[in-house]
Amino acid sequence: MAKNIKPVYYGEYLQLDKLLDAQSPHSKRYGPEAHDEMLFIIVHQVYELWFKQVLHELWSIHREFQQPELDDRAMQTVVHRLRRVLAIQELMNQQVGIIETMTPQEFLEFRDYLVPASGFQSIQFKELEILLGLTRDTRITYDQASFYSRLNDSDRAYLEQLEQQPSLFDGVDQWLARMPFLEFDDFSFWDMYQQAVTRALDRDEQIIRNNITSEQELNAELANLQVNRNNFSALFDSESYGSLQAEQRVRLSQRAMLSALFITQYREEPAFHLAYQVITALIEMDEKLTIWRYKHAMMVQRMIGTKIGTGGSSGHDYLRRTTEQNRVFRDFFAMATYLLPKHDLPDLPPLLRQALGFHFQQRPKDEGAAPAGTN
Incomplete structure (x- = not known):
């Protein structure tokens, strides 16, 4: 390991002179400094530092998904870095509790001095959303037409340029679509799974008919079952699935x-x-981001009630709506709709199972050969 030639000093390495001099409460320009404005500034600066680290991890993951192939070595790195992002998100979610130690009246001591600044102008957070795959079509904004006009020229140009690039969602979609095992020799997952679904739904229908005597209840249960049949039918039919995409009910190919x-x-x-x-890590990341939005919305309601936000939004109402709408990997959540219990899944063909497994071929025993298992 190479050793540094010039000694490193802790404060210089971390540039603490810049970091610790970056808190300048705005209230003291107009009179006595509002005590809790320091907390407000530091909490948001810490969020921006964590956003920077999350972006650092996600851009490295994004580069892997833009490659023509994603082998197991790269996949291990992707999983490791996604887990780091999840740990950071957990910390960010807990951090909401720190700012909630400030009372609404303490916030009002300096709130009006911040107009029209707003968390909407966090370029790193917008970069995070765009990188993940939140598009203008799927995003909720309080003023879609003028949203970008509220940014300065350089920030607006940067975000618009990012929107032209493939997102992490795009990379994940392409990676999954390249998966080679959907068709293997004479095996077709599409056909096999559709047959398994049909058998399971037919069995459910028979159970319903055999155990429900009330005509009204029977019709209701059969109607629910037909909804499930329609969901599965759309999954396997290209035209129906395309209609779901056009209606923005699904995004994955x-x-x-x-x-x-x-x-x-x-x-x-x-x-x-x-x-x-x-897949699991992407689900958890989307879930933790949704929890963060929810906690943020609740904190805003606690602090300002039904007042409008400093940036002109409807405040809590807007944030509440983004909690559900501004999600990226919701298709992975919706997969539960199409899952079958293990006992309904057919066994995979032996050749496919072998291709999906790890196999050790022992070397022939001869003179000078290494013991089995060492190569």
């Missing part, structure tokens, strides 16, 4: 969705271990 289902249903297969961890 049909092949990517089926690959994700295959991986999730047969996650115990060695070749799917890391892929399943990637």
Whole structure:
């Protein structure tokens, strides 16, 4: 390991002179400094530092998903860095409790001095959303037409340039669509899974008919079952699935969705271990981001009630709506709609199971050969 030639001093390395001199309460320009404004500044600066680290991790993951192939070594790195992002998100969610030690009246001591600054102008957070795959079509904003006009020229140009690039969502979709095992020799996951679904739904219908005597209840249960049949039918029919995409009810491509289902249903297969961890981590990341939005919305309601935000939004109402709408990997959550219990899944063909597994071929024993298992 190379050793540094010039000694490093702790404060210089961390540039603490800049970091600790970066808090300048605005209230003292107009009179006595509001005591809690320091807390407000530091909490938001810490958020921006964590955003920077999360972006550092996600851009490295994004680069891996832009490659023509994503092998197991790269996948291991992706999973590791996604887990780091999840740990940071957990900390950010807990951090909301720190700012909630400030009372609404203490916030009002300096709030009006901040107009028209707003968290909407956090360029790093907007970069995070765009990098993940939150598009203008899927995003809720309080003023879609003039949102970007509220940014300065350089920030607006930067975000608009980012919107032209493939997102992490795009990379994940393409990675799943490339999965080679949907068709293998004479095996077709599409056909096999559709047959398994049909058998399971037919069995459910028979159970309903055999156990429900009330005509009204029977019709209601059969109607629910038909909804499930329609959901599965759309999954396997390209035209129907395309209609779901056009209606923005799903974003993943049909092949990517089926690959994700295959991986999730047969996650115990060695070749799917890391892929399943990637899917799970993306679900957890979206979930933790949703929790952060919810906590933020509740904190805002606690602090300002029904007042408008400093940036001109409807405050809590706007933030509440973004909690559900501004999500990226919701298709992975919706996969539960299409999952079957293990006992309804057919066994995979032996050749496919072998391709999905790890196999050790022992070397022939001869003179001078290494003991079995050492190579």
